[in-house]
Amino acid sequence: MNDLVKSTYVLLLLIFTVWTSNSQETTMDINYKRSSLHTVMIADDTREHSAAIQDIFINAPLIDKFNNHMVALRMIPKTDTLLSYTPQTETPKKKSFMSKISNDLNLGGNKEEKEFQHLAVLNYLNQNNSAKSMVAKWFNRSESGGFNMDLIAERGFYNATDLDVKIANNTERGSAMLADAGEALIKNTFVIVNDFKYTNKEEVAKTTKGILASVSSAASHYGNSDVAHISDATSEGVGILGKGYIIKTRAHLYKLVWNEEVASIFYNVFWTEDGDIDEEKKKAFDETDVFKLEYIGTETSWADLQSTSLTTKTNEELIGNATIKAIDNVIAKLQREHEVFRTKTPLISTEPLAAKIGLKEGVEKGDKYEVLEQMLNENGIVEYKRLGVIKVEKDLIWDNRYNADEDNPSPITYTTFSGGKKKYFAGMLIRQIN
Amino acid sequence: MKLKALLVLASVLFMGTHVNAQWKKNKANKDTKIWRYDLECEGIAKQGSKLVKVWSYSKNPKHAISRGMKNAVHGIVFKGYAGGSQGCTSQKPLVKSAETETKYKDFFDAFFADGGEYLKYVSAATDGSIAAGDRLKVSKREYKIGVIVNIKFDQLRKRLETEGIIRSLSSGF
Numbered sequence: 001m002n003d004l005v006k007s008t009y010v011l012l013l014l015i016f017t018v019w020t021s022n023s024q025e026t027t028m029d030i031n032y033k034r035s036s037l038h039t040v041m042i043a044d045d046t047r048e049h050s051a052a053i054q055d056i057f058i059n060a061p062l063i064d065k066f067n068n069h070m071v072a073l074r075m076i077p078k079t080d081t082l083l084s085y086t087p088q089t090e091t092p093k094k095k096s097f098m099s100k101i102s103n104d105l106n107l108g109g110n111k112e113e114k115e116f117q118h119l120a121v122l123n124y125l126n127q128n129n130s131a132k133s134m135v136a137k138w139f140n141r142s143e144s145g146g147f148n149m150d151l152i153a154e155r156g157f158y159n160a161t162d163l164d165v166k167i168a169n170n171t172e173r174g175s176a177m178l179a180d181a182g183e184a185l186i187k188n189t190f191v192i193v194n195d196f197k198y199t200n201k202e203e204v205a206k207t208t209k210g211i212l213a214s215v216s217s218a219a220s221h222y223g224n225s226d227v228a229h230i231s232d233a234t235s236e237g238v239g240i241l242g243k244g245y246i247i248k249t250r251a252h253l254y255k256l257v258w259n260e261e262v263a264s265i266f267y268n269v270f271w272t273e274d275g276d277i278d279e280e281k282k283k284a285f286d287e288t289d290v291f292k293l294e295y296i297g298t299e300t301s302w303a304d305l306q307s308t309s310l311t312t313k314t315n316e317e318l319i320g321n322a323t324i325k326a327i328d329n330v331i332a333k334l335q336r337e338h339e340v341f342r343t344k345t346p347l348i349s350t351e352p353l354a355a356k357i358g359l360k361e362g363v364e365k366g367d368k369y370e371v372l373e374q375m376l377n378e379n380g381i382v383e384y385k386r387l388g389v390i391k392v393e394k395d396l397i398w399d400n401r402y403n404a405d406e407d408n409p410s411p412i413t414y415t416t417f418s419g420g421k422k423k424y425f426a427g428m429l430i431r432q433i434n
Numbered sequence: 435m436k437l438k439a440l441l442v443l444a445s446v447l448f449m450g451t452h453v454n455a456q457w458k459k460n461k462a463n464k465d466t467k468i469w470r471y472d473l474e475c476e477g478i479a480k481q482g483s484k485l486v487k488v489w490s491y492s493k494n495p496k497h498a499i500s501r502g503m504k505n506a507v508h509g510i511v512f513k514g515y516a517g518g519s520q521g522c523t524s525q526k527p528l529v530k531s532a533e534t535e536t537k538y539k540d541f542f543d544a545f546f547a548d549g550g551e552y553l554k555y556v557s558a559a560t561d562g563s564i565a566a567g568d569r570l571k572v573s574k575r576e577y578k579i580g581v582i583v584n585i586k587f588d589q590l591r592k593r594l595e596t597e598g599i600i601r602s603l604s605s606g607f
Binding site: 030031032162163166167170171172173177344345346348356373374375376382425426427428429 | 476477478479480481483485495559560561563564565566567568569570571572573578579582584
């Protein structure tokens with residue numbers, strides 16, 4: 001009995017420790033900044049409908065939450081010799097049972113591709129000067145090689161929150177301060193490289209049907225009518241339901257390396273302006289390989305596009321829809337997993353429960369946000385405690401996108417949330433969680 | 435008879451509300467009376483002004499926000515602030531000696547009273563909105579709230595000069 005009490009006590013203590021460590025965070029950049037995104041796809045020309053897939057990928061719209069930072073390189077041919085990475089030789093590890101099964105079934109590529117693809121892609125991007133192209137885009141490099149700050153200023157203005165604008169209006173420099181703040185956005189430049197793996201449900205269904213047909217005929221032959229009947233019915237069901245695509249997306253995330261050192265090199269060694277081009281600096285930029293990307297992480301997501309055999313959509317249309325769904329899914333997953341993408345803002349009021357974020361930040365109905373209280377612990381370190389979760393109200397989302405005042409005039413000037421408003425206060429931080 | 439009872443009830447209710455409002459006001463004053471706050475520069479303000487963030491402490495976050503403006507003016511008059519980022523240089527207090535504060539106690543008591551003259555020299559820079567990170571629970575029962583305000587520095591200085599509390603810049607050394 002005594003042991004039981006002891007064990008219960010230890011278990012409760014453990015649960016409490018895990019709960020408190022989960023509910024309080026100490027490190028968080030509370031100032032949300034818009035990220036700029038470039039997306040790339042690993043293209044496999046041997047794949048069915050590959051031209052259609054590539055076309056859909058290139059033309060897929062980027063969600064409003066990100067600045068479009070697409071540069072020329074959008075496809076990495078799977079067979080390109082530059083897409084390689086030679087791992088250092090290590091003592092081979094003993095294969096686990098699951099990895100053996102996974103390899104035998106070839107789920108999501110071979111082992112080498114799975115383990116080293118992100119490094120091979122990083123090599124490829126760096127050898128193709130992707131980072132340099134992205135820097136050139138930030139500084140609006142002209143054909144003659146001159147840079148300017150126009151895009152940085154534009155994005156600085158667009159990134160500014162309602163509060164930033166109010167503060168800037170009280171300063172000597174006014175809105176010029178917001179334009180300058182655009183420079184801080186460069187370090188939030190990312191590349192997502194997608195590797196799609198398509199599974200045609202119809203083909204799977206055909207194979208399954210074939211197996212079921214064999215079972216049915218064998219059962220009929222041996223006089224087992226029940227088994228034959230069930231096999232036929234199942235086969236029919238597979239035929240009706242088995243249309244559409246399952247897409248597995250493996251997305252590798254990379255970040256532009258932009259720190260004080262790189263920025264200083266850029267301004268001192270490469271900066272030149274139209275009208276007064278310094279040919280040496282222009283040449284130096286053309287030839288440099290100082291700009292790099294760094295690997296952040298890999299996420300895998302699935303998109304299942306179900307369709308019946310009665311659908312009128314062509315395979316290409318189905319693939320198109322599934323590809324867009326797959327892109328959305330993987331971006332949503334990256335947003336959940338990586339702090340830098342999660343929108344953060346203070347509550348401006350509790351009656352109604354509201355915040356100054358909207359379509360510009362990609363807010364959608366039903367999106368969930370956690371309400372955090374900032375607390376100073378006994379060591380003087382700020383901790384964040386989750387007080388609850390609130391949800392974006394339908395039809396009460398602020399359209400704060402570029403030119404929304406003219407294109408979509410609306411009296412809504414903030415986004416309204418639902419949730420336990422009584423326990424929250426204006427000024428509490430809310431953070432996107434889904 | 436019924437009317438009499440209703441009148442008595444109404445007056446009791448009125449008195450209750452009045453007393454409650456007064457109690458709340460006193461409590462807000464008590465929470466912030468000791469002038470416990472921190473002042474920091476928030477950027478280079480327009481000509482003749484100072485843009486500052488004032489951190490006020492209170493058991494009730496609402497009090498800390500409402501008292502922020504009073505604290506900010508008090509800070510400019512008696513505390514000043516250090517320089518820092520965003521091009522900020524340090525600012526010395528307008529009233530440099532504690533003796534002056536004691537000597538003009540009556541003036542300052544009236545100046546910083548609720549609804550007092552201090553309100554002429556301060557405005558909320560963010561319409562009362564609090565920036566991310568500016569609402570902090572510092573202990574079980576206390577909050578620290580940062581509010582950004584704009585101080586009409588030149589006008590405030592002139593007012594204190596008119597009262598003879600500080601010397602004018604043109605009066606020489």
